[in-house]
Amino acid sequence: MEKSLQGKVALVTGGSRGIGKGIAAAFAAAGAQVMISSRSAESCAATAKELGAGVHFEAGNIGRVEDAERVVGATLERLGRLDILVNNAATNPYAGPTIDVDLPRWEKTLQVNLTAPLLWTQLAWRRWMKEHGGAIVNISSVGGLTTNTLLGVYDITKSALLHLTRQLAAELGPKVRVNAIAPGLIKTDFARVLWEEGRGDVVARTYPLKRLGEVVDVAEAALYLADDRRSGWVTGNTIVIDGGGLVGFERIG
Numbered sequence: 001m002e003k004s005l006q007g008k009v010a011l012v013t014g015g016s017r018g019i020g021k022g023i024a025a026a027f028a029a030a031g032a033q034v035m036i037s038s039r040s041a042e043s044c045a046a047t048a049k050e051l052g053a054g055v056h057f058e059a060g061n062i063g064r065v066e067d068a069e070r071v072v073g074a075t076l077e078r079l080g081r082l083d084i085l086v087n088n089a090a091t092n093p094y095a096g097p098t099i100d101v102d103l104p105r106w107e108k109t110l111q112v113n114l115t116a117p118l119l120w121t122q123l124a125w126r127r128w129m130k131e132h133g134g135a136i137v138n139i140s141s142v143g144g145l146t147t148n149t150l151l152g153v154y155d156i157t158k159s160a161l162l163h164l165t166r167q168l169a170a171e172l173g174p175k176v177r178v179n180a181i182a183p184g185l186i187k188t189d190f191a192r193v194l195w196e197e198g199r200g201d202v203v204a205r206t207y208p209l210k211r212l213g214e215v216v217d218v219a220e221a222a223l224y225l226a227d228d229r230r231s232g233w234v235t236g237n238t239i240v241i242d243g244g245g246l247v248g249f250e251r252i253g
Ligand SMILES: NC(=O)c1ccc[n+]([C@@H]2O[C@H](COP(=O)([O-])OP(=O)(O)OC[C@H]3O[C@@H](n4cnc5c(N)ncnc54)[C@H](OP(=O)(O)O)[C@@H]3O)[C@@H](O)[C@H]2O)c1
Pocket: 013, 014, 015, 016, 017, 018, 019, 020, 037, 038, 039, 040, 043, 060, 061, 062, 063, 087, 088, 089, 090, 091, 112, 139, 140, 141, 142, 182, 183, 184, 185, 186, 187, 188, 189, 190, 191
């Protein structure tokens, strides 16, 4: 049986671990050639080796224009095309009331979580997708759909990423579909402080589905949104993958 992404090339930022690694693994299992990228060449190399044939790497910081150009260029030169871009890498350097944030950390969060997805999408569009078509998947957060006492700055960037998704979907159709995923709490390094030492059990109890997310929960949604044969009439949309947290009765924080 033909694999659903056979013949496709995908680029996944932040693909060395966590959700990005899970998406890379799912795409490779579906037959795609996958370029993963993160700041650490060593971790990318280790992950590419672990995931095996079909997974390649080129290190780069998503916030640097020259790195973005190099990684997108390497994808096209080495793999010959660029059908799917997953804007997954993000940062969260500040926790506290938004009113008190210092401007350097505000700007850093905006640069990595919002400007970078626009930059990488511009490059993918101009260098491949405008002519050949493609799919963009932006990894946002349920934080982009609600408020939080300590994560306001991060959440504002994730909310803006959801609107960027809608805006670009309107502009880039019919050639390119642009969608987003808004995960709840997923057990990765990024969110470790929120789930380690039993804190995750407390959060899980507030979710109707009574568990935290796993990277595979997000990877399956990314696979759906990346695959034209499954989601070919879906664009400008957000899939919330949160165990029902947004509709639960209780809230933490
Ligand atoms: N985990 C959750 O509960 C959760 C919930 C909602 C949304 N999300 C979103 O899901 C996405 C992935 O998060 P995760 O939990 O999988 O995080 P993670 O496990 O910490 O992985 C982050 C990945 O991004 C890379 N990265 C970080 N900063 C980068 C930069 N400036 N340039 C290039 N690569 C960078 C990291 O590698 P290097 O360190 O080598 O660069 C790593 O590969 C993020 O957009 C996050 O906001 C996560």
